[in-house]
Amino acid sequence: MLELKSITKHVRGQAHVEDVNLSLAPGELHILLGPTLSGKTTLMRLMAGLDKPTSGEIVMNGKAVTGAPVRKRNVAMVYQQFVNYPSLSVYENIASPLRVRGVANRKIKQKVSATAEILGIKEFLRRRPSELSGGQQQRVALARALVKEAPLVLLDEPLANLDYKLREELRTELPRIFKGAGAVIIYATSEPAEAMLIGDSVTCMHEGRIISTGAARMLYDKPNSLVTAQIMSDPPLNTIRIKKKGAVLEFDSYRHLDAGTHMDALADGPYEIGLRAHHLGIGAPTDNGIEAVVATTEVTGSETMVHAEFMGARWVSLLPGVHALNAGDKISLNPDPDKVFVFDETGVLVAAPAG
Amino acid sequence: MQKTRDHKALWLVAPALLLVAFTAVIPLMTVVNYSVQDTFGNNQFFWVGAEWYREILRSDRFHAAFLRQIAFSATILAIEIPLGLAIALTMPKKGLGVSVCLVLMALPLLIPWNVVGTIWQIFARVDIGLLGHTLNGLGIDYNYTQRVGAAWATLIIMDVWHWTSLVVLLCYAGLAAIPPAYYQAARIDGASRWAVFRYIELPKMSRVLLIAVLLRFMDSFMIYTEPFVVTGGGPGNATTFLSVDLVKMAIGQFDLGPAAAMSVIYFLIVILVSWAFYTIMTRDDFESSGGAQ
Structure with a gap:
């Protein structure tokens, strides 16, 4: 010992x-x-x-x-x-x-x-x-x-x-x-x-x-x-400060995400959320999606890592298979709401996805 | 088509070829040319074959100079390599002391050969030299112009003073290249200071030590200026080393044929001994030249 x-x-x-x-x-x-x-x-x-x-x-x-x-x-x-x-x-x-x-x-x-x-x-x-x-x-x-x-x-x-x-x-x-x-x-x-x-x-x-x-x-x-x-995350954890209003997580005036069921008990207010790269999907730009711009794409063969920028943040998405995306492409980020970690303003975990 | 391509290649190699020809091959061949001919002036040459070589190899004068030369180089190596290694090991590893030590070490290396000779020639003089006069004042019978031992001691101490720094600098560079993890591992293993030296520092420095030995051997084996300035080859012939003897023969006596033959033999000895050092010191590496360390 x-x-x-x-x-x-x-x-x-x-x-x-x-x-x-x-x-x-x-x-x-x-x-x-x-x-x-x-x-x-x-x-x-x-x-x-x-x-x-x-x-x-x-x-x-x-x-x-x-x-x-x-x-x-x-x-x-x-x-x-x-x-x-x-x-x-x-x-x-x-x-x-x-x-x-x-x-x-x-x-x-x-x-x-x-x-x-x-x-x-x-x-x-x-x-x-x-x-x-x-x-x-x-x-x-x-x-x-x-x-x-x-x-x-x-x-x-x-x-x-x-x-x-x-x-x-x-x-x-x-x-x-x-x-x-x-x-x-x-x-x-x-x-x-x-x-x-x-x-x-x-x-x-x-x-x-x-x-x-x-x-x-x-x-x-x-x-x-x-x-x-x-x-505990590799690729790096995607994080951003948000405001929770009822069942919606507001990024800014027009980017927002539905809150997962594990956040039901949380009071409204400012939080920081974290999301692992393989829980972040990517799609064509839509009106109510989280709009972002592709910075770089790394294709390893079985996986593709897409780095996208929005609101001064840089998020990573890990996708299975090969995806052809170019720097500068406009995309929409689709986080899985049920996989989002929520931390309070001092960085303490307040809500975790169900294991 | 193919012809033009060949020409191009030739043009690319030409500068290097020309350079090597002028710096190495042509002068060397001139010497070889002299060594197999005899001349009586008027640019008349007679073929003598290996006669000069036979004469030199059988000459007692050459044997004596050769033995002196070997004794000198061996003494130099036996002192400078261990001393240089020891100084490098005791030098500070970091901080302000490093640059101070390095500059102090490098100073003697910056002084030209003949100046070093002159410095010591005066320094060791019995009448006005600080060293010579002091030694005699202390009752030591020191006179490098009259005593063989004193002449040798002066030349050896001068060479040690001039060139040990080179060994120090090389060894210091070798030591600095050893990753700290090795020392840490040795401490954890409970290895003694001696074991650290024997099993980590020495093997890791084998390459730079080889370079140090080769450089110091070649330089000391070809030493000319310092004995020429300090002792002029004397007293008697006591410090007439190969190069001093060679110059006496070629310029003093104008025996161009034998001198040329001697030059070629001299050159071959330097190459042979260097090769021997290289082979012996890299014996272990040849078996293990595989992976990276």
Whole structure:
């Protein structure tokens, strides 16, 4: 069990991490989710003992380790870059944490081959890291982390530098690989999809603070705040300030949307709404539609992403199939009223679509 | 049609060909030409074949100069490479200190060879030189014009002073290119300072070290100006290195044939030794020239 008690880290007067309280159980994969510069890496460095917090306490299995240097912590960490010892063979790379600890040769051999087996790199043991593909290099780094049998494993965006195919492959393997170890596993990422796929619990970070924690599915369906909803959405969440008048959401004098049934209990007044890209349809301009102008279109083949602008906002629509739209085309946006999130003026969720 | 196209291609390659011909091939061939002929003036040449080569390779004078040269280069490399590496490792990694250190390091590199020679020639003089006079005042019998040891020490210290900076700058660039994640990973692994050097810094710097070794070898192996200015090759022949000897032979004695043969041999030795360094130092890379790091 790893506990962080009101951890704060200031660097030259700037807060990188502010008042973080967390309690992470072993045997589970915990996701640290947030955009770049949200404080994920800083927090991980504090957990590892690479940096000291400005204030607060870190407790590992009931023992305070706040000031303890990284050497005495027994932590394993994997980075976005593929970090291996360049002059050592894959075998020696995996063996290196054991050698530092002075483990007997026979035991090392046993552990290295077992770990290499799990990560599927057994046939490369005699090669050097530079002779391997990026995915294989990262597998070696993961094996080094795993063989250490550390009670705390930190994975800092380990898949970010891999290409799409390899990422998908390792993504499904990672939970299987690390869950058996019985360690506290923390996985930092900026991609909500990764959090949904591999995480048991998700902690959303924004500007150095924890803004929500919970099961990934729950945070996706019922994000407690606008920022959480934004962090949990990719493509970015479409948002705009509106006025609710009875059963109608007014954008401006002539753009408006019918309120979904989940908003029935809401009082009239100003709100901010959020809508995910795949719940936003597009049609030919109509008299009472939400009129917008196409900015760019990205066609990936199976999907088309349309960026459209109106009232100074830029919304994204994710459509199945190929759609031929040109920049400057006038279109009408058709949000699905039953999928709209409503936040009050302070950004707190007041109405969510039925899960 | 095809003919015109060929002409065009020729015109495109011509400037490069011309440049290489004038800078490398033609001068080299002139030397080769001299090395296989004898001349008695009046532009009369006689074919002698490999005679000059045989003469040079059997000459004790050449052997002695060659051994001196090897000893000099080996000493230079043995001092400058570890020293340069050590200085680079202790230099600050960020802040104001970086630019101060870099500028201080680069200063000796900006001084022309003959000026460096003159500086040290005066600096080390027994009568008026700060170094020479002080050493003798301390009771040390130092005189680079009379003692072999003193002459060698002066030349080596001068070269170390002049060129270690180059090694420092190259190593510093190599160090700066190592991503911080490597150091972090080493700290987490509990690696010692020595292990960080041995398993991260040294392998990551192998490329720049190769360049440093090659540059310092080639330069020190061809050193001419400094010994010429400081010791003139003496005392006796103690600091008559290959290039000093070559100039004596070619210009002093006007033995153009043997001098040309010696030039060619000299040139081949530099290439051969450089190739040997390159092969040995990149041995590991050849096996693993595959993926990106």
